[in-house]
Amino acid sequence: MKILMVCLGNICRSPLAEGVMQHLADKNGLNWTVDSAGTGNWHVGEAPDHRSIRTALNRGVDISKQVCKQFTVNDFDEFDLIMVMDKFNLRDVLAKARNQADRDKVRLLLGNAEVPDPYYDDSKFETVYDMVEQGCRDIIKEFTGIELKK
Numbered sequence: 565m566k567i568l569m570v571c572l573g574n575i576c577r578s579p580l581a582e583g584v585m586q587h588l589a590d591k592n593g594l595n596w597t598v599d600s601a602g603t604g605n606w607h608v609g610e611a612p613d614h615r616s617i618r619t620a621l622n623r624g625v626d627i628s629k630q631v632c633k634q635f636t637v638n639d640f641d642e643f644d645l646i647m648v649m650d651k652f653n654l655r656d657v658l659a660k661a662r663n664q665a666d667r668d669k670v671r672l673l674l675g676n677a678e679v680p681d682p683y684y685d686d687s688k689f690e691t692v693y694d695m696v697e698q699g700c701r702d703i704i705k706e707f708t709g710i711e712l713k714k
């Protein structure tokens with residue numbers, strides 16, 4: 565399965581989601597490929613935000629080699645599942661969908677809840693990490709039936 569994680573800037577939330585999901589998939593023998601993108605283009609070519617890099621490293625996940633890119637319509641062909649962090653991302657990604665098959669690939673990582681944007685609040689990164697990790701665990705459970713241990 566190929567999964568794309570999407571947020572606004574692709575430097576804070578979706579890099580964490582990419583890193584955590586790939587880490588959990590690899591650790592559990594799942595042949596999944598995970599990538600991430602932003603709906604905006606401000607940070608294209610950059611590494612993730614240093615606060616996301618540090619938060620992930622503290623939990624044993626290295627996201628420092630990721631490179632920011634912008635979401636494009638081709639991603640609907642490239643990926644099986646497109647997971648967005650909040651309702652703005654949902655709106656922006658759905659606006660690029662060409663048909664129902666595209667739309668069916670898109671959903672919020674947390675079901676109905678949103679992963680808040682931590683960009684302007686250093687204290688939010690730990691919470692965001694925990695939310696993203698729970699979302700990834702739930703996705704693995706849904707698609708494989710595997711309930712991961714803490």
Ligand code: 4NP
Nearest residue numbers: 571572573574575576577683
């Ligand atoms: P992200 O956070 O969507 O989680 O990557 C943001 C990063 C940068 C900006 C906005 C949100 N920005 O406006 O530059």
